[in-house]
Amino acid sequence: xxxxxxxxxxxxxxxxxxxxxxxxxxxxxxxxxxxxxxxxxxxxxxxxxxxxxxxxxxxxxxxxxxxxxxxxxxxxxxxxxxxxxxxxxxxxxxxxxxxxxxxxxxxxxxxxxxxxxxxxxxxxxxxxxxxxxxxxxxxxxxxxxxxxxxxxxxxxxxxx
Numbered sequence: 001x002x003x004x005x006x007x008x009x010x011x012x013x014x015x016x017x018x019x020x021x022x023x024x025x026x027x028x029x030x031x032x033x034x035x036x037x038x039x040x041x042x043x044x045x046x047x048x049x050x051x052x053x054x055x056x057x058x059x060x061x062x063x064x065x066x067x068x069x070x071x072x073x074x075x076x077x078x079x080x081x082x083x084x085x086x087x088x089x090x091x092x093x094x095x096x097x098x099x100x101x102x103x104x105x106x107x108x109x110x111x112x113x114x115x116x117x118x119x120x121x122x123x124x125x126x127x128x129x130x131x132x133x134x135x136x137x138x139x140x141x142x143x144x145x146x147x148x149x150x151x152x153x154x155x156x157x158x159x160x
Contacts, residue, residue: 009072011046011095012079014088017066023053030067037086042074070094076101077108084116 016033018026030050038045047070053063066089073079076099083091093099101109 009044009074010076010079010093010099011070011072013090013092013094014069014071014082014086015066015090016069016086017064017089019056019062019064021062023063023065026053026063026065030065033086034067034069037069037071037082040078040082040085042078043082044072046070046072076105077112080109080112084112 016030018029020026020029027050034045034048034050037043048067049069050067051065053065056062056064071079071082073082079091079093082088
């Protein structure tokens with residue numbers, strides 16, 4: 001589905017939630033995110049409502065808040081991109097009631113999904129390699145980490 005702003009675009013409500021401190025920083029972060037979202041290709045911010053931060057019940061050191069952002073996108077692909085880029089806690093498509101997609105529309109969305117998944121997979125692999133390298137450095141002489149088996153062997157050999 002493709003359209004111009006105000007002409008049968010896709011309207012959706014996104015809820016973004018944040019946790020952190022200080023409280024004012026959360027409001028500023030949501031303002032900045034909303035501003036960035038509005039600069040995305042094919043996206044128009046219709047309304048935004050940022051709630052006042054409140055102290056968390058479980059951890060009194062942190063605050064939490066959320067924003068409700070109504071967007072209008074030219075194409076369902078742009079809504080999918082918002083989803084991957086900004087990771088809202090909730091998305092509700094307001095209108096239209098029915099969205100039909102061509103094969104090309106589905107291909108665009110699925111290609112974006114696969115591209116993002118490959119990107120996340122690449123980050124995970126790099127982190128795994130870095131973790132292995134750090135573990136090797138920890139176990140090298142000078143920073144040698146002894147296992148329980150090595151410690152017990154040394155204790156046994158000293159007793160002899």
